[in-house]
Amino acid sequence: MFINHLAIKNFRNYVEADIHFVEGLNLLIGNNGSGKTNLLEAIHYISYGKPIRIAKEADLVRFSANDFFLETGFNRQDLDHQIRIYYSPDQKRYQYDGVELSKKSALIGQLVVVPFSPEDADVIRGGAAQRRRAMDIILCSSNQQYLKNLKWYNKTLKQRNALLQDFHQGYHQEKELKQWDKILVDYGDYLMECRRKFTQDIKQEILQIVGELNFPYKHLDLIYDPSVQPSLFSKTLESNFEKDISYGWTTSGPHRDDLKFILNHKPVAKFASRGQQRLISLLFRLAEVELYFKQVYEYPVIIIDEAFIELDNQSVDLIVDKLLSYPQIILASADPEVINHRKVNRKFKIGQGSVEKIKI
Ligand SMILES: Nc1ncnc2c1ncn2[C@@H]1O[C@H](COP(=O)(O)OP(=O)(O)O)[C@@H](O)[C@H]1O
Ligand SMILES: [Mg+2]
Structure with missing residues (x-):
């Protein structure tokens, strides 16, 4: 391209x-x-x-x-x-x-386009929201279905949170809330499955590049860290019901996922040098480029x-x-x-x- x-x-x-x-x-x-x-x-x-x-x-x-x-x-x-x-x-x-x-x-x-910029290191140094954003941007640009599911998941989450707020104020609509749960689980399960697969694929690409360029990062690991076990999303929503009502928002689901960067068994964000963090964030970008190529046969x-x-x-x-x-x-x-x-x-x-x- x-x-x-x-x-x-x-x-x-x-x-x-x-x-x-x-x-x-x-x-x-x-x-x-x-x-x-x-x-x-x-x-x-x-x-x-x-x-x-x-x-x-x-x-x-x-x-x-x-x-x-x-x-x-x-x-x-x-x-x-x-x-x-x-x-x-x-x-x-x-x-x-x-x-x-x-x-x-x-x-x-x-x-x-794949951007390489000073902000790239935020994927390591920033919060979980930044890592979810990074995953979502990559997945959305190559998978229309993911884009649709993400949009609907966010809409449904907003509705559910609004109902939780109402509940908090005494308007009890348990039945309606349960209906939203089912939809949330359908979209959420899809997002989690895509993110799990993405983590696996991008990790492979990173390790491939590490080998090719001979960087000393053979013990680099990338771990998808979902806030709920994907198969237990529905059950978790049920068991967190009281908690969600008292907080007034949904405390579990892919909107709270994270991605962990580990080097030599230690979190990169805490223990790697700034130079190492930047290099790993660039490797993540390069891997994104290669992953895109594998999907559509064009860079x-x-x-x-x-x-x-x-x-x-x-x-x-x-x-x-x-x-x-x-x-x-x-x-x-x-x-x-x-x-x-x-x-x-x-x-x-x-x-x-x-x-x-x-x-x-
Ligand atoms: N909406 C805007 N309208 C006019 N100038 C803007 C606007 N947003 C940013 N700028 C100006 O753009 C300049 C920064 O441009 P930027 O592309 O970041 O520079 P650099 O060449 O250093 O990358 C600043 O001087 C800033 O004031
Ligand atoms: Mg600039």
């Missing part, structure tokens, strides 16, 4: 930009605050319908503008496609190959934003070489020498919301 073209209007610090990418390595060079991350965020938003950093959609509109527009042309499985997004506070429009879509989530899985577009901080030179070299084996990489950095001596296919200078193609 590769992106040919990106047009942006009033997005973050860009008034207007029109960029033509090529296959291979595209380098974006610019000082701090020039708009490199913003540009990658535009690509990320087209791909996932979400900014890279946690932000509201309204924050994506350029200060003092009212709306933004994004358009991209890309190639998937040898066919050209186009996505257009228009956003204003009272109108959102999504188009795929000229056809209007009723919801943003229909875009997920069309243009697939996603790689976007990289200053992802190599905290790493030693040798690790950076190994990771960069691996990344350069993929069909398209869009890499942003303040350091023009970031990928020292390797072949750059196209180079852009980013400066306060402007993009200029420069000679290599």
Whole structure:
């Protein structure tokens, strides 16, 4: 998969930009605050319908503008496609190959990008919610059924929690609550089964890459840690009934799952160095790329934003070489020498919301 073209209007610090990418390595060079991350965020938003950093959609509109527009042309499985997004506070429009879509989530899985960014280490250093988000993003981009189940699970959970709140206030609707339980279990069981399988698959990919690049992480383990035993979800909801009522929310289920990173039998978050944590988070990303390839026989577009901080030179070299084996990489950095001596296919200078193609 590769992106040919990106047009942006009033997005973050860009008034207007029109960029033509090529296959291979595209380098974006610019000082701090020039708009490199913003540009990658535009690509990320087209791909996932979400900014890279946690932000509201309204924050994506350029200060003092009212709306933004994004358009991209890309190639998937040898066919050209186009996505257009228009956003204003009272109108959102999504188009795929000229056809209007009723919801943003229909875009997920069309243009697939895998981002490597400074925030990647949050998957290890952050809370369980970040790990669930990481799993969900990957699963949703390759499995429409998962995306649907997740949406319905979250809706059902909201309903159940609202009823629990009512219960708390004296409106007893036990029968209705039990009906929601059954639906919650159906969606929840599916999510847990997918996450269990995902953990197994991604762990295998990580170990494969560890072997290939000869990293000293042979005793790296990844463990899916569900909040309830999948086969006992229904029973657990029943036995937690009183507790859920007194808390006013659902205390068990996949919305409380976690994923554990273990190195040499110790949790990576607690005992590994920051450099090791970052490297393991990059391995997780690389594994995501390989896993995607195994599912659809095509590599996603790689976007990289200053992802190599905290790493030693040798690790950076190994990771960069691996990344350069993929069909398209869009890499942003303040350091023009970031990928020292390797072949750059196209180079852009980013400066306060402007993009200029420069000679290599
Ligand atoms: N909605 C917005 N409108 C205009 N400028 C914005 C908006 N959001 C962020 N910015 C500006 O974008 C700049 C940061 O751009 P960024 O892409 O993060 O820089 P970098 O090149 O360092 O990655 C900041 O100067 C910030 O003020
Ligand atoms: Mg940046």
